[in-house]
Amino acid sequence: MSEILRTEGVCRYFGGLKAVEDVSMQVNSGDIFGIIGPNGAGKTTFFNVCSGIYKPTKGKVIFCGQDISDLSQESISRAGVGRTFQTTQLFQFMSVLENVKIGCHMGTKTKLVDAIFHTKTYKEDEAFAEEKAVETLRKAGLEQYANTLAGNLPYGIQRRVEIARSLASDPKILMLDEPAAGMNRLETDALRDFVEELNSQGQTILLIEHDMKFVMNCCNRIMVLNFGKKICEGSPDYVSNNKEVQTAYFGSGTFGKEAAKYAEN
Amino acid sequence: MNRLKEYVKKNQKMILILILAFAVVFPLLGFEKSTIRIFCRILMYMTLAGSLNITNGYSGQTSLGHAGFFCVGAYTAAIITTRFEVSFWPIMILAGIFAAVVGLIISVPTIRLKGIYLSIITLGASEVIRILALNWQSLTGGSFGIKGIPRPVFFGFEFDSPLKFYYLFLGIALIFLFVSHRVINSRVGRSWMSIRENELAAKSLGVECSAAKMMNFAFGAFWAGIIGAVYAVYVQYIDSAVFTLDEGFNIMSMVIIGGQGTLVGPLVGSVVVNGLTEVLRPIGVWRFVMYAALIIVMMWFRPQGLMGASNSILAGGKVKMKATGKAKRKETTP
Ligand SMILES: Nc1ncnc2c1ncn2[C@@H]1O[C@H](COP(=O)(O)OP(=O)(O)OP(=O)(O)O)[C@@H](O)[C@H]1O
């Protein structure tokens, strides 16, 4: 199994706040890699560093053998990092189909001149985008929403649209930030099936999720963050039996209480 | 209203041909020269406001300096045609290209900026261009402007009356609309709109936002340059006083009132604003108060403008409200 994404001692500070502190990890091709941790543990910040929204304060992010730590967000996306956001970032006023069509941006290359003269490139690209978008929607089970405005959809469907949009760009790694947030049990299970199906087709996935059932059943590798630091990494079994994780996280009750307890020790 | 929209959509081609036929025949109905001049102005501003709409309406970057590009185009044509014996047409294209290059240069510092900061840079750039035109005496004639700009000739056919210019302005507006329509409905246009709707998401999908914004600026500026060149040979005399910020705001008022993010919007805007200018002439300067009031009312009730893109962030984020309204209506009908 080849390495897709690797981080080496990644830190990200906001002033005095160490949101991410010395995190090293590695995602291999074909993984469903889960990141868990209490609220404010730095999961999203870690994602943002990997996808170029923030530059790492220290450390390196290596994607497919290339150091992407200093690349712009666009360049990282173009290198093959696809992602969704914790608060969905859809083109709310566009139809679902249009959303996914913009996801085809990287797969097409029409320039101004092509568009004006309707060159072969333009025609091929339009046909490709249309076909790809429809196919992606079918794959994501969203056909019936193709012409609905994305902003009008229920929350759970919006999350799915965001995944579909990212998929349309054929990312080498798909990063999902809390994909099941706001979904009911049924939707969550359907999402899990979807994620697993994608994975079985060879899609490498990195995801953040609070839903333990989801993470434990879906992921083959899990990393636990707490107060910005990696406290554990391994298989679902290993992680759920890890003492440190239990104190930080699972022990009992809510995350906040447990996190506080961990901080005291 | 919805039925009307559907009807328009169904018979789009026919309606377009009818409007076009009307536009061609209309000025022949024996109007005064001065009236034809008003029609010329309306057509000119259709392209000018339309080109600003490319930036403000489609990529969502509020530029306030459109008069600057207009100025560049007009002076380019005026300077070259008064000094050299050359055909106007290649110069017109050159004026467009020159304005586009200026647009590209201005867009460089703006790509890192957003909102009000970007607007202020475009505003400043527009003034810098005007002041250059005012003070670069040897090239631009300074405050005397440039006189005696020769009229364009097309294969022996001289554009020497407002009526002929009417058709020239009409032709340019049509070409502009045709080209823009194609660009907007392509990957390029989609990338512009994706930036307008959600830049963070656009970037995550690999849209090169900086390049797309620069291209967008240059494209809008190109058409402002073209129309500037035609303006120069139409009025035959230009001076820098025409290209003040007021002019920039005038163009912008058409985009705001007519509507942003649609190709029709600025056309309507030009008709409304220029029409009002004529109708309200008797009340003198007070008409500017009317414009201001109109803009405020518009921003309040319909931020995207009369015919603007209601399905866009320009409409002020009202998607949810409208949706529930619609859903309710649907529930009650059966
Ligand atoms: N742009 C920023 N500026 C300052 N502080 C930030 C910024 N982004 C995140 N933080 C802080 O960094 C810490 C980690 O935040 P982050 O969003 O990464 O947590 P998270 O693990 O994703 O939490 P959640 O489960 O609630 O999504 C938090 O304390 C947060 O307040």
Ligand SMILES: [Mg+2]
């Ligand atoms: Mg988060």
